[in-house]
Every structure is written in structure tokens, then in C-alpha cells.
Amino acid sequence: MNTQQVPSSLRNLLGDVFEIEPEEVTPDLSVGTIENWDSFRHLQAILAIEGEYGVQFDPQRIPELTSVAVLLAELEKKGAVL
Amino acid sequence: MEHESERQSLRQSIKTSIEQKSAVSAIRDARRLVYISSKAVDVMFCASAFGRVSDAIHAQVGARKLKAFVVRSVTVEPIVPFISVEGVLSNYLLEIRMGGFGSYADELLNPNSALAEFKPDVVMIVLDLEEIAGRLPELCGDGIGAGVGAEIEECVSRIDRLLKGFRGLNDARIVLQGLVMPDRSSLGDVADANVGNSLTYAVSRLNDGLAAVCRSIPDCVFFNVDQIAARFGRARFRDARMFLASRLAVSQEAFRVYARGLVRSMSALFRAPRKVLCTDLDNTLWGGVLGEDGAGGIITGSSFPGNCYLSYQTYLKELSSRGILLAIVSKNNEEDVQEAFRVRAGDLAIDLNSFVARKINWDDKSQSLRSLAEELSVGLDSFVLVDDNPVECEAVRQQHPEVAVIEVPVEEPWNLVEVLGEQDFFDAPVVTIEDANRGKDYKAQAQRAQVAASARSRDEFLGSLGIVCTFQTAMEAPLARAVQLLAKTNQFNLTTRRRSAGDVERFASADGGQAVVVRVRDRFGDVGAVGMALAQNRGEACYIDSLLLSCRVIGRGIETALLAHVAEQAQQNGATRLVGEFIATKKNAPCARFYLDHGFVKRSSTSADDADSVYYELDLAESKLSTPNWITLEGETSHEYAAGTVFST
Numbered sequence: 001m002n003t004q005q006v007p008s009s010l011r012n013l014l015g016d017v018f019e020i021e022p023e024e025v026t027p028d029l030s031v032g033t034i035e036n037w038d039s040f041r042h043l044q045a046i047l048a049i050e051g052e053y054g055v056q057f058d059p060q061r062i063p064e065l066t067s068v069a070v071l072l073a074e075l076e077k078k079g080a081v082l
Numbered sequence: 083m084e085h086e087s088e089r090q091s092l093r094q095s096i097k098t099s100i101e102q103k104s105a106v107s108a109i110r111d112a113r114r115l116v117y118i119s120s121k122a123v124d125v126m127f128c129a130s131a132f133g134r135v136s137d138a139i140h141a142q143v144g145a146r147k148l149k150a151f152v153v154r155s156v157t158v159e160p161i162v163p164f165i166s167v168e169g170v171l172s173n174y175l176l177e178i179r180m181g182g183f184g185s186y187a188d189e190l191l192n193p194n195s196a197l198a199e200f201k202p203d204v205v206m207i208v209l210d211l212e213e214i215a216g217r218l219p220e221l222c223g224d225g226i227g228a229g230v231g232a233e234i235e236e237c238v239s240r241i242d243r244l245l246k247g248f249r250g251l252n253d254a255r256i257v258l259q260g261l262v263m264p265d266r267s268s269l270g271d272v273a274d275a276n277v278g279n280s281l282t283y284a285v286s287r288l289n290d291g292l293a294a295v296c297r298s299i300p301d302c303v304f305f306n307v308d309q310i311a312a313r314f315g316r317a318r319f320r321d322a323r324m325f326l327a328s329r330l331a332v333s334q335e336a337f338r339v340y341a342r343g344l345v346r347s348m349s350a351l352f353r354a355p356r357k358v359l360c361t362d363l364d365n366t367l368w369g370g371v372l373g374e375d376g377a378g379g380i381i382t383g384s385s386f387p388g389n390c391y392l393s394y395q396t397y398l399k400e401l402s403s404r405g406i407l408l409a410i411v412s413k414n415n416e417e418d419v420q421e422a423f424r425v426r427a428g429d430l431a432i433d434l435n436s437f438v439a440r441k442i443n444w445d446d447k448s449q450s451l452r453s454l455a456e457e458l459s460v461g462l463d464s465f466v467l468v469d470d471n472p473v474e475c476e477a478v479r480q481q482h483p484e485v486a487v488i489e490v491p492v493e494e495p496w497n498l499v500e501v502l503g504e505q506d507f508f509d510a511p512v513v514t515i516e517d518a519n520r521g522k523d524y525k526a527q528a529q530r531a532q533v534a535a536s537a538r539s540r541d542e543f544l545g546s547l548g549i550v551c552t553f554q555t556a557m558e559a560p561l562a563r564a565v566q567l568l569a570k571t572n573q574f575n576l577t578t579r580r581r582s583a584g585d586v587e588r589f590a591s592a593d594g595g596q597a598v599v600v601r602v603r604d605r606f607g608d609v610g611a612v613g614m615a616l617a618q619n620r621g622e623a624c625y626i627d628s629l630l631l632s633c634r635v636i637g638r639g640i641e642t643a644l645l646a647h648v649a650e651q652a653q654q655n656g657a658t659r660l661v662g663e664f665i666a667t668k669k670n671a672p673c674a675r676f677y678l679d680h681g682f683v684k685r686s687s688t689s690a691d692d693a694d695s696v697y698y699e700l701d702l703a704e705s706k707l708s709t710p711n712w713i714t715l716e717g718e719t720s721h722e723y724a725a726g727t728v729f730s731t
Contacts, residue, residue, distance in 0.1 A: 012123070013123050016123035016124070016126045016127045016130070017123060017126055019126075019130045040159035040160060043157075043159070043160050043328060043330070044122070044126065044159075044160045044163075047122060047160060047324075047334040048121075048122045048123050048126070048334075050334070051121070051122055051334055051335070052121065052123070056323070059323060059324075059326075059327030059328070060327075062327070
């Protein structure tokens with residue numbers, strides 16, 4: 001996979017949350033691949049995504065949304081316009 | 083999106099500022115960015131940017147570094163970037179450390195806790211209803227509420243013991259967050275509002291109790307989070323889903339207002355309020371232009387739109403009643419203004435006497451402000467200017483960046499009071515009697531000036547004032563006033579150490595320690611507690627840690643009386659030498675020669691770690707230090723004011 005598959009709005013958003021360059025946001029970016037993606041940044045990322053795309057995740061799903069690919073899939077399922 | 087292009091360009095210019103380590107422009111752009119953008123990521127972006135240039139922020143804008151420890155029972159972490167950013171925008175660099183969930187009692191009371199080891203400047207206590215009074219919802223459930231009162235008392239006294247216990251161990255300033263009013267209890271809205279012991283009513287009493295606890299503890303402020311929530315909308319402020327899933331009590335859209343409220347409460351513990359509000363007249367204090375519309379044509383009074391200005395006038399009167407000095411700065415003719423106040427007195431909520439000074443002329447306003455600052459002996463950084471003219475506002479911002487400038491929303495005069503109310507520059511956790519009397523003091527000052535003008539010599543003038551000084555230990559005088567003096571006094575302040583209430587108590591209670599407050603009155607009025615000194619005997623010498631006097635009473639020998647009093651006490655405590663210390667600041671030049679003028683000798687050696695301090699020494703056996711003969715001393719006999727000392731010279 002390459003960065004082209006992550007929409008730029010999500011790349012910018014996660015770049016801000018994890019303090020990395022948007023170009024570094026690839027689908028395989030996940031908890032464990034970068035130090036900054038810890039449990040609290042995870043919550044920040046989720047909240048920011050919800051605010052940005054006007055969606056709400058099921059709280060039980062939130063702990064499982066731990067990679068960009070999974071997040072993208074979940075957003076698609078919610079019908080979010082990225 | 084309306085602001086998208088501005089948002090992008092602000093982010094770009096913040097990035098550039100960060101690369102160039104330019105804190106001033108980064109902060110300016112960040113302020114604008116978080117104002118126009120509601121996106122959480124923009125705040126995180128700013129937090130991250132500020133984090134990278136924190137040294138530059140400290141060096142270039144003098145932001146105060148503070149270590150803040152958050153004691154909590156709820157999730158606060160996602161809000162931390164918001165608190166950091168609001169901190170920087172209020173000129174603080176916060177290093178924020180989180181406590182564990184539910185371990186708050188240990189953190190506060192165990193002298194070896196993570197909190198104690200962190201050595202925080204401020205502790206923020208964020209507990210939820212479940213933690214503070216978990217049984218209340220159930221007790222209130224039936225609406226009859228047997229035992230609710232007792233439960234509230236018990237909970238308040240538990241928090242009281244907790245905070246007093248902490249205060250016994252630690253000097254860190256305290257922000258205690260209250261509770262957000264509950265919404266939609268099982269009683270339903272009607273019973274909730276009508277039965278005596280609904281949860282709403284109980285939580286409101288609980289908040290009152292917690293606020294009272296904060297008033298009883300030095301350096302402690304109550305953060306009424308419910309006020310923030312109510313203003314924002316309580317339903318939008320809370321987030322049931324995230325609270326139940328992650329114990330995050332505040333909704334993301336409210337992070338900013340919450341963080342701003344928290345920082346604003348904290349700030350009142352570290353910063354003295356501004357002292358002077360200067361108001362323009364035309365299209366500010368009243369509608370219209372006096373020079374064009376005439377006294378009869380200006381807009382003010384009880385009907386719209388005059389009542390917009392009337393509410394601003396009333397607001398000013400309220401500020402004045404708690405000691406904010408009011409002044410007029412206006413381009414007008416003095417006679418026209420006097421006529422307007424006379425002819426329209428019935429339509430104005432304020433009269434000319436409410437203003438302690440006025441600059442009504444055709445000078446530029448920067449010049450008027452500068453001369454007002456001199457006249458009132460108040461630094462420009464304690465000034466607020468309210469003016470409708472954007473050009474003059476900008477000119478003042480450029481020439482005197484330390485002045486807070488509020489531009490009147492000319493098209494929406496009904497919003498002026500709201501715009502002023504949003505500002506934190508008049509925030510004060512306590513209001514003292516001295517504050518309430520300040521306006522009168524300045525008028526008495528004017529009368530003194532008249533006497534001075536007619537007196538033949540300085541001594542005759544001072545003798546005619548009939549000055550009486552009373553010395554009290556800081557523990558007898560209201561402690562709040564002592565700490566306020568330490569926080570606010572700039573010009574006649576030898577070391578400008580912003581000591582806390584805890585510090586003052588330590589000087590007062592230590593063996594060989596002194597914490598003296600001087601109260602002053604004369605035949606024109608009682609100016610109250612206006613000066614203080616902190617000193618400590620160590621061996622043969624007594625070291626003066628702090629000595630300061632409100633600028634309103636400088637030059638009447640009161641400073642000498644205070645020093646003589648400290649010397650006297652030091653000697654009684656066994657000292658043979660008195661050591662004074664001077665630390666130069668931008669503002670305290672008026673007292674640079676204070677110790678030299680009182681016969682002290684400059685000490686040559688200074689150690690490297692207090693390079694800013696200059697020390698002066700006085701041999702108490704040979705000293706001729708005494709109270710000037712035009713001052714009468716009053717005080718308890720236990721203070722042993724020997725008549726000889728009092729009336730010598």
C-alpha cells in the first residue's frame with residue numbers, strides 16, 4: 001500500500017495528533033509502529049476524527065481501531081465522506 | 083469552509099515562526115488560528131509547535147514557567163494540549179503532570195508521593211460527583227432527601243480536611259474544580275426544580291460548600307466549572323458516551339472553553355489584576371459624538387439604544403466599587419464634557435466624580451496614557467483602554483503593548499459589557515477592604531496634594547497630615563491583603579519576591595522571623611494596610627527578605643518607620659546586624675538607594691548564585707535608624723514600642 005490510499009484530510013489530521021509529517025501516515029501506521037500512538041493519543045485521534053467527519057464510533061470498537069487501515073475501513077462503513 | 087484558506091496560511095506561518103524561533107509571531111498567529119478554527123487538531127498543532135519553542139517563548143515574551151500537577155478521578159489527558167495552549171495564550175508555560183485515577187488522597191497527603199516529588203507550583207484538583215459525594219444521587223432519589231444535608235456536610239468537611247492536610251505539607255497553589263450541575267434526574271424537571279432536596283439543589287449546595295473551603299485556605303481558588311458549562315450549554319458540555327466508556331467528562335467540543343476556564347482560574351493565583359480602566363467618551367461611554375451632537379444629542383438613558391451605554395456605565399461603577407480606578411481619556415473639550423455630565427446627569431449612571439483622573443484634550447492617546455500612569459503612580463501594564471476608534475486602539479497597542487486595549491463593538495453597543503466580561507484582566511480571587519476604598523484614597527490623595535502645594539516645607543506638610551502607623555504581624559492583619567501587596571507592589575519593592583500566603587506564615591511563625599504589615603491613616607482618611615516586610619534572623623544578622631510599600635504612600639517617611647520597626651524587632655530577637663537586599667527590576671528604581679539612604683553600607687562580596695542581589699548592611703548598635711517625628715505609632719503594647727524609639731529625633 002502507499003500513501004495515496006489515505007485521503008489527505010485524514011493524513012493531515014493524524015499528522016497533527018501524532019506530531020508526524022502527513023506523508024508518514026500510511027495505511028500500515030498503527031499502535032506500536034510509532035511511539036506517539038499511545039492510548040491517550042488514540043483517544044485524541046478518535047475524538048478528532050469523530051469531530052472532523054461527523055461520525056460516532058461504538059465505544060467498544062474504539063480500542064480496536066488501532067491502525068490507519070482499520071480506521072479507514074470503519075469510516076467507510078459509517079459512510080463518512082473523506 | 084469559510085476560514086479554510088486563512089487557517090492554512092496561519093498554520094504555514096506558525097510553522098515558519100517555529101523554524102525561526104520567533105515566539106511572538108507564533109503566539110499571535112496561534113491566537114488567531116484557535117479563534118477562527120473549531121478543529122481539535124489545530125489546537126494539537128499549536129501545542130506541538132509551542133512545545134518545540136518553549137525556551138523562546140520564555141525568553142521572548144516572558145511566559146512564566148509553572149509545574150502543574152493534576153489530581154483527578156476522571157480522564158483529562160485528551161484535554162492537556164488545550165490546557166497547554168490556553169496557558170501559552172495567557173503567558174504561562176505549563177508543564178503538566180497527571181496523577182493516577184483514584185489515588186488522589188495519597189498524592190495530596192503523602193509527603194513522598196509522585197506529586198510531592200514533582201514539586202508543583204500549582205495543583206489542579208479535578209474530582210467528579212461520584213468521587214466527592216457518591217451517595218448523593220441515591221439520597222436525593224426520593225425527593226424527600228433524609229440525610230442529604232448531613233451527607234453534604236460530611237463531604238465538604240472531607241475535602242476541607244484533605245486540602246488543609248495538603249496545605250500543611252505543601253505550598254503549591256490549589257485550584258479546586260467544582261461540579262457541573264446534573265441534568266435530567268429521575269425526578270424530572272418539575273420536581274427537580276420544586277422539591278427541597280433534588281439532586282440539582284444538593285449539588286448547588288455542595289458547590290457552595292466547596293467554594294467556602296477554598297476561601298478558608300491560603301492560595302486556593304475554586305474553579306466553578308458549572309458556570310463554564312452553563313454558558314456553553316450543559317447538554318453539549320458533557321458527553322455521556324465518552325464518560326461512561328472512558329471517564330472523560332467533558333465533550334470534545336467543550337475542551338477549549340473548559341481549558342480556558344481552568345487556566346483563567348489558575349491565573350488569578352499567579353497574577354495581580356489590572357488597576358486602571360481608561361474609557362473613551364464618544365461612542366463608548368455614550369453614543370454619538372459630543373462635539374457634533376451636543377450635550378443634548380448624545381445617546382444615553384433608559385431606552386434603547388441609550389441603555390446599551392447605561393449598562394456599560396453601570397458596569398464601570400461596579401468595577402470602581404471594588405477598587406478598579408476609572409479614568410477618562412477622550413479627545414474633547416473639557417468644558418463640553420463637564421456640561422454633558424451636568425445636563426445629562428439624569429440619563430447617566432455615572433458622574434464625573436467616579437473618575438479619579440481625566441485626560442480630556444487633543445493629544446494622542448498614547449501620550450495621555452503615559453501621563454496618567456505618572457499621575458496615578460501606576461504602571462502602564464496595569465492599564466486597560468476601552469475605545470471605539472480602531473486607529474487609536476492600534477496606535478496604543480503599538481506604542482504601549484503592555485496596555486490591554488479593548489475595541490468597542492461600535493455596531494453592537496449591547497455587546498460591550500459582554501466583551502469586557504470575557505477578559506480576565508480584572509480577575510481577583512479575593513476583594514479586600516483596601517480594594518473597596520481605593521477610589522476614596524485617590525481623592526484623599528488629591529486633597530493631600532493641595533495641602534502640599536500650600537505648605538512651606540516638606541516637614542511642615544508631612545506634620546500637617548497627622549500620619550499614624552500601626553504595625554501588625556501579617557497573621558493579625560488579613561493575610562489575603564498581605565499576599566495581595568506582595569503580588570501587586572512593583573515600584574517600592576526591594577526584592578519583588580512574590581511570596582505566597584504559606585511563605586508569609588512561615589516568616590511570621592519562625593523563631594526570629596518577622597512578617598510585619600503596616601497600616602496607615604492620616605487626617606484625610608484610612609488607607610489601610612499598605613506596606614509589609616518579611617525578615618529572618620540567622621545568627622547575629624537579620625536578613626530582610628522582602629520590604630515593600632504601596633506607591634500611594636511613598637515619600638512620607640512610612641518606609642523609614644517600617645524599616646525602623648524591623649530593626650527594632652530584629653534587635654529584640656538578638657540580631658546585631660541588619661542585612662538588606664535589593665534586586666533591581668524594570669520598575670523598582672525609586673527604591674534603589676533605600677538602604678544607602680538609611681545608613682546601610684553596601685556589602686562587596688556577592689555569591690555567583692544570586693548575582694542579581696545587592697546586599698547592604700547596618701550595624702544595629704551604631705544605627706541612628708528611627709521613626710520620623712511626624713509619624714505617630716500605634717500598636718499593641720506587646721510590640722514594645724518604647725516611647726523613646728517612637729518619638730526620637
